[in-house]
Amino acid sequence: MAKYPFSEIEPKWQRHWEEHRSFRAEEDASFPKEKRRYVLDMFPYPSGAGLHVGHPEGYTATDIYCRYLRMNGYNVLHPMGFDSFGLPAENYAIQTGTHPAVTTRANIDRFRQQIKSLGFSYDWDREVSTCEADYYKWTQWIFIQLYQRGLAYESDAPINWCPSCKTGLANEEVKDGECDRCGTKVTRKRIRQWMLRITAYADRLLEDLDGLDWPEPVKQMQRNWIGRSEGASVVFTVDGHGDALEVFTTRPDTLFGATYMVLAPEHALVARITSAEQKAAVEAYVDGAAKKSDLERTDLAKDKTGVFTGAYAINPVNGKKIPIWISDYVLASYGTGAIMAVPAHDERDWDFAKAFGLPIVEVVAKPGPDGKAAPCAGEPSECTAADGVAVNSGFLDGLGTEAAKKAMIAWLEEKGLGKGTINYKLRDWLFSRQRYWGEPIPLVHCPKCGVVPVPEDQLPLTLPEVSSYEPPGTGESPLAKIDDWVDTTCPTCGGPARRETNTMPQWAGSCWYYLRYLDPSNPGAFVGRDKVDYWMPVDLYVGGVEHAVLHLLYSRFWHKVLFDLGLVNTAEPFQRLVNQGMILGEDNQKMSKSRGNVINPDDIVREYGADALRLYEMFMGPLEVSKPWMTAGLVGVTRFLERMYALGEKPVVDAGPSAELLKLTHKTVRKVDADTASLNFNTAISAMMVLSSELARLDSLPRAAYEPLVLMLAPYAPHLAEELWEKLGHRESLVRAAWPSYDPALCEDDEDTIVVQVNGKLRGDFKAAKGAGKDALEASAKALAKVAEQLAGKDVVKLVVVPGKLVNFVVR
RNA sequence: GCCGGGAUGGUGGAAUCGGUAGACACCAGGGACUUAAAAUCCCUUGUCCGCAAGGGCGUACGGGUUCAAGUCCCGUUCCCGGCACCA
Numbered sequence: 001m002a003k004y005p006f007s008e009i010e011p012k013w014q015r016h017w018e019e020h021r022s023f024r025a026e027e028d029a030s031f032p033k034e035k036r037r038y039v040l041d042m043f044p045y046p047s048g049a050g051l052h053v054g055h056p057e058g059y060t061a062t063d064i065y066c067r068y069l070r071m072n073g074y075n076v077l078h079p080m081g082f083d084s085f086g087l088p089a090e091n092y093a094i095q096t097g098t099h100p101a102v103t104t105r106a107n108i109d110r111f112r113q114q115i116k117s118l119g120f121s122y123d124w125d126r127e128v129s130t131c132e133a134d135y136y137k138w139t140q141w142i143f144i145q146l147y148q149r150g151l152a153y154e155s156d157a158p159i160n161w162c163p164s165c166k167t168g169l170a171n172e173e174v175k176d177g178e179c180d181r182c183g184t185k186v187t188r189k190r191i192r193q194w195m196l197r198i199t200a201y202a203d204r205l206l207e208d209l210d211g212l213d214w215p216e217p218v219k220q221m222q223r224n225w226i227g228r229s230e231g232a233s234v235v236f237t238v239d240g241h242g243d244a245l246e247v248f249t250t251r252p253d254t255l256f257g258a259t260y261m262v263l264a265p266e267h268a269l270v271a272r273i274t275s276a277e278q279k280a281a282v283e284a285y286v287d288g289a290a291k292k293s294d295l296e297r298t299d300l301a302k303d304k305t306g307v308f309t310g311a312y313a314i315n316p317v318n319g320k321k322i323p324i325w326i327s328d329y330v331l332a333s334y335g336t337g338a339i340m341a342v343p344a345h346d347e348r349d350w351d352f353a354k355a356f357g358l359p360i361v362e363v364v365a366k367p368g369p370d371g372k373a374a375p376c377a378g379e380p381s382e383c384t385a386a387d388g389v390a391v392n393s394g395f396l397d398g399l400g401t402e403a404a405k406k407a408m409i410a411w412l413e414e415k416g417l418g419k420g421t422i423n424y425k426l427r428d429w430l431f432s433r434q435r436y437w438g439e440p441i442p443l444v445h446c447p448k449c450g451v452v453p454v455p456e457d458q459l460p461l462t463l464p465e466v467s468s469y470e471p472p473g474t475g476e477s478p479l480a481k482i483d484d485w486v487d488t489t490c491p492t493c494g495g496p497a498r499r500e501t502n503t504m505p506q507w508a509g510s511c512w513y514y515l516r517y518l519d520p521s522n523p524g525a526f527v528g529r530d531k532v533d534y535w536m537p538v539d540l541y542v543g544g545v546e547h548a549v550l551h552l553l554y555s556r557f558w559h560k561v562l563f564d565l566g567l568v569n570t571a572e573p574f575q576r577l578v579n580q581g582m583i584l585g586e587d588n589q590k591m592s593k594s595r596g597n598v599i600n601p602d603d604i605v606r607e608y609g610a611d612a613l614r615l616y617e618m619f620m621g622p623l624e625v626s627k628p629w630m631t632a633g634l635v636g637v638t639r640f641l642e643r644m645y646a647l648g649e650k651p652v653v654d655a656g657p658s659a660e661l662l663k664l665t666h667k668t669v670r671k672v673d674a675d676t677a678s679l680n681f682n683t684a685i686s687a688m689m690v691l692s693s694e695l696a697r698l699d700s701l702p703r704a705a706y707e708p709l710v711l712m713l714a715p716y717a718p719h720l721a722e723e724l725w726e727k728l729g730h731r732e733s734l735v736r737a738a739w740p741s742y743d744p745a746l747c748e749d750d751e752d753t754i755v756v757q758v759n760g761k762l763r764g765d766f767k768a769a770k771g772a773g774k775d776a777l778e779a780s781a782k783a784l785a786k787v788a789e790q791l792a793g794k795d796v797v798k799l800v801v802v803p804g805k806l807v808n809f810v811v812r
Numbered sequence: 813g814c815c816g817g818g819a820u821g822g823u824g825g826a827a828u829c830g831g832u833a834g835a836c837a838c839c840a841g842g843g844a845c846u847u848a849a850a851a852u853c854c855c856u857u858g859u860c861c862g863c864a865a866g867g868g869c870g871u872a873c874g875g876g877u878u879c880a881a882g883u884c885c886c887g888u889u890c891c892c893g894g895c896a897c898c899a
Contacts, residue, residue, distance in 0.1 A: 003851090175894095217816050221894055224815065229898075249899060262899090297897090304897085327897095334898045341899085347813095348897050425898055545893080619837075621825055625818090626892085633824065636837045639852095674828095683826070686836035696853095755832050760880045762832055786866095800879045806831055810879050 004645035006609030010719040014119055022735045023078065023121040027534045031075040038077045038535045039066050040514055040574075042543030042551075043128075045083045045506075046107035048092065051114040052591070053599045053617070053629060058542040058580040060614045061623050061679060063120045065540065067715035068676045070121075071739035077535050078121055079517035081128035082108050085136075086506045087165060087181060090437035093469040100437040100469070104131055114602065118610045119718050121735070126520045130509025131437075135516060137460030138526035139508050140442040144453045146561060147443070151197045152431065154451070157333075158266075159430055161189035166471040167434045168193055170505065171427050172225075172550045188290075191475035194432040194441060194502060198557045202226050202424040204571070205556055213576040215624070221548040227425025232409050234340060234418040236261065238273050239312040239321055245269060248335035248423050251342065252412065253404035255317045256393040257363035258340035259353070261324045262306065264332035265289040273324065275310025282307050282326060289328045297328050304329055304352040315340075316417045317408075318394065327352065335423055343383065350383035364388040364401060372398070429554065431505060434477040436469045438503030446490035446497040455491050461499075477501045510551050511558040514538055514573060532568050541574040542623075544582070552577070578679065581626035583617070588628045599629050611717035612638050618681035618716065640689050641720055643696050644713060648724045650701050657702035662746060664694060665705040669742035672712045681716070688712060703728075708740035756781040757808040758790040774801040781807040 017023065039062050044055055059080075066078045089100035089107075108129060115122075128135055146152045160169040164184035168191065173180045198205075206226045209219045231250035238245055245261065263270055265286045274282045285307040289297065306327030313324050329348055330339050343353035343360040353360050362380040365373035366388050373389035387401035395411070396404045412418035432441060442454035442461045454461050464485040466478050480486060480501040490497040518531040552574075559573040584590060585597025592598065604613045615637040621627045657665065668691040675684035691709055695701055707728060714721035714734050725734045751767040754777055764784045768777055778801060781787055791809060798810035 176896095215817095217893075220816055224895060227895090227898065231899085247899080251899080329897045329899095331898065339899045346899065348899075351897090423898080425895095548894080619824090625825095627824065630824070630838070633838055640837090642852095682824095683836080686826075689836060753832080757831085757880070760831095760878095765832070798879055800831095802831065806880085808831085808879050 004642050004720070006611060006641075006719065007606075009723045010117075010119065010610050013719045013722045014116060016722070016733065017119075017121070017735070018124075020733065021125075022733060023123050024125060025075065025077040025079075025123045027531060028075055035073060036075045036077075036535065037066075037069050037539045038514075038537070039069070039540045040078075040517075040538045040542070041080065042541070042547065043081045043083050043510070043513060044111060045086050045088075046104060046111045047088055048103065048107055049593075050107075050110055051601050053601050053604070053613075054544070054580075054583050054591075055115075056118055056601055056613060057583055057617045057623070058544070059115070059118070059120055060617055061578075061580060061681065062540065062542050063614075064618065064676065064681060064715040065679065066121055067718060067735070068739065070736055071711070071714065071734075073738075077126075077517070078123060079126040079128075080115065080120070080122040080124070081126075081513060081517065082111065082130070083506070083510050083513070084108060084129045084131040085438045085504075085509055087435065087437070090435060090469055093437070099465075101131065117605055118601070118614065121718075126517045128513055128516045128520050130513060133460040133462050134521075134523075136439040136509065138516065139439050139504065139512070140454070140459050140461060141456060141526060142512060142558065142562070143439075143504070143508070144442060144456070145565060146196060146558075147451075147453055149561065149565075151200065151561060153195055153197065154192060155195045155428075156190060156192045158188045158190045159193055160186045161191075162186055163473075165435075166473040168430050168432065170430045170507075172429075172553070173505075189475065191434075193430055194500075196429040196431045196557075198429045198554075199424060199426055201557050201560055202228070202426050203422075204560060205426075205553065208556075208560075208572055212572060212574070214574075215545075215577065215579050218545060218548045218552065218577065218579065222553055225426060225549040225553065229423050229425075231421060231423065232405075232412060232418050233336070233421040234316065234412060236313040236316060236340065238269070238324070239314055241273055241311070243269060243272065245313055245324070245338060246336045247338050247340045248421060249340055251345065251405070252408040252418070253390060253393075253396060253399075253401055254342040254345050254363050255315070255340070255408055256390075256396065257342040257344050257361045258315055258322065259343060259359045259361055260322050260341045261313050262330045262339050262341055262349075262352070263309070263324065263326045264330040264337040265326050265328055266332040267326070267337045269338075270309065270326055273309055273311035278308055278310035282309055285326060292328070304348070304355045306352060306356065308356075316412075316415070323358070325352075325356070333427060334425065344380050345383065345385055347383055347385065361392060363391060363393045365391045429557075431508075432502035433505050434471055434473075434475055435503055436463070436466060436471070436478040438506065439508055440479065441500045441502050441504060443500040444488060444490055444497045445500065446493060446495060448495055449490050449492045449497075451500075452490055452492050452497070458491070477503055479503070507551055507554050511555045512562070514541075514555075515562075515568070526567075529567070536568060537570045537572060538574045538576075540576050540578065542578045542580060545579040578623065580623050581621075583620075584626060584628040586629055586631070591629075599631070604631075604634070608634050608638055609641070609719075611641055611720050615641065615685060615717055619685045621682055623679055623681065637685070640685075640692060641717060643692050644709075644717075644720060644724065647692065647695055647701060647706065647709075648727045650699065652703050652706060652728060653700045654703050657705045661694060661702065661705050663749070664691060665708055666742040666746040669708055669712065669740045670744075670747050673739070673742070676712075676715065684712075685716065688716075710734075711737060711740045752804045754781070754804075755806040756784060756787050757806060758787065759810060760808060763787050763790055770804075772803070774803065777801050777803065777807050781809070 041059050041062050066076045069076050084104050089104045092103055093100045160174050162169055162179040162184055164182050174186050178185055206228055229250050232252040233246055233248050236245040306325045309324045311324045312321040315322055341349040343349040344362045345364055360379045362375050365375055367373045373391055375391040390396040390399045390404045396407055409420045440461045440463055444452045446452050464482050466482055469478055471478055486499050488497055488499050515527045518535050519527045522528055555573055562568045563571050587597050589595055612634055616634045619637055668687050671687040672684045710721055710724045753765055754768045756764045764786045766780050794811040796809050797812050800808040
């Protein structure tokens, strides 16, 4: 079998599809809603390294699915674009002086050419690139909508700062205390920032996850990230000061056990309440904490440290005076930055109390068999956070933990000392970056009018040219150095004003790109509402899991804001999400330049062809799991493609296939149809291999068996399938040819294979007519020599007969 | 520590409802064709005992439910990912 000429076939059909605009999607009203599908890939950042073999994995999966849907009569929207603002282009500009737009456009051209060489069925007329002004005009416009709704605000709280990237980072961009991009340890810095109020959507971002067809791990990661916890806020009074000290607790039932309080070192009350004797110690501790990075504070703080302020609070429930300490185990940024400490029932409070000799009072005890509980004598010997029965707790005594929580909240609310509260770990989104290559934030600072948005008719606010891309590192962006850009007039009063010089983070453009695809060149709106109604929501979104709490959270947030503004038709953008697994190197490690295990898709296409690469990546294993690359494995799919090509050289006859071949054909169609629809591509390919091997034995091919195989191959290896389809005498491309159908009756075998077991062990099998009765099956089973041997001299104590499946003799 | 996912031959992986474990491939070995090689085709290929017929064992480990467990239940180990002093 000769190598097949993929290097001629593949460009030929790619040209054909391009010339015929084969994949253009139009809003054709004759397709009912249920016959429309929006299938989306996570668009790539066009890095200088070119396409990675991981990209075509997801792209091939969606492409197969789209081609399958088209052949089944669906109107399919399948676009591609580029997420093109980002640090690599800017860092390259710093080194070389080349404008990031120049390198970015060159990289996009290379990516586009590489993607096209794989024969994906994108509608290229809808391509978007987030760094182009006619795109980011609308990113800026959406930002202004957020601003006007009060969802964007200025803050000067300490933030995560990457000293290497010289920019602030969102919480989502910090992993293990390091910058997600460059791995540098993140420090804390206090600079003026723009924040987006994503916390206002915390509850909806959480609740709406339930209705999404997403992988459970991603939902779980978002749930954890949002981190909802129910509890109560309780107001203590500082003794002798009259200051209120509010805390959040998930265990209001343990309030009687609160024996001290702890403030975060940054808490506003610290300076006010510290006593003269403790002043020096407290200030030293606060200074020390301020110098530590977040990582140092969390990592090194396994041993609890802290200082007494000299002040006391009054526990509202029993009037007791309890000391107020400061410690960095209390985070300024969660809850109120202060806690009531219940050392008997909280591990951290226990450690702290033990370290500083603070009192420990048991208020929850393990109930006995009668459901009642008695407090232990003196201090408890160990800490427990488990539920139990309230003791030493006045009016709560005898109540179970859940009931005690409710009772305490009711009591607090009645006395005006607190209330039931819900807290989230999710923080607002730090949205400004002190870098050049991003969307300018379209705001103006006017000494008279304050912050004023750039009017819509002045958008886009384009990036100015700069002489140096180097970030000053002062907390200003390179834009701050361009005086004639920064100095402007106030859109409201016309007086002198200054532009905001921060830019948006790389995530901004990807928050809404799936909407721009619907209407990519609309000059009057970010998207036309009719287009939204025609296509949205996205029916299938495929991409890596690494964006679980970044892009996928941010874009849900923006989408909900747009939904509340009445601009989109659904509360959620992506109905179904599938994460493709990572493709590892042959050494089972993550592909990286430094390990030298990177596979370049161009090399594979040149040597084996695009169809082989597509097929191989789908044949490696299930889409969702990570799996190692093995170039040797490509020969398997290549042999299959060569066999298919060789079939195309054989005469095709209209005479019917043998009954056996006809059955195999229908079974294969059934299997490939079901597996393609459910994205189980590896087993679909395996089924096609089996049918192709059978056909390869024949001298002439019955059309009724061969044509369905070519059609089924089309989504998987579209170039070769088009070539074979043409050889079959068809004039039209098979892009919209009808997907083969199967006759369920023809998939059934005439006979069943009945397995015979003795005591559950396989001892033989036989063929039986369909619908054979239990008695007949038993008789046939007993007639098998091996079975008879096993049964000889033994009593059959039980007989299990599953018609059509098996006979099992249980003997003694 | 907490949460989520996983563990099947030498390798990647199959296995609808609990009903023939290892489909389809890779690798390896053998054979056919050939002057030879490549390519192709055919055969073998979980493991142990056995010349064979046949039999024992086998889906990370230990239990359990069942006529029957890779699949269900309980416990353990290891691997991967996420979060991590969040009160």
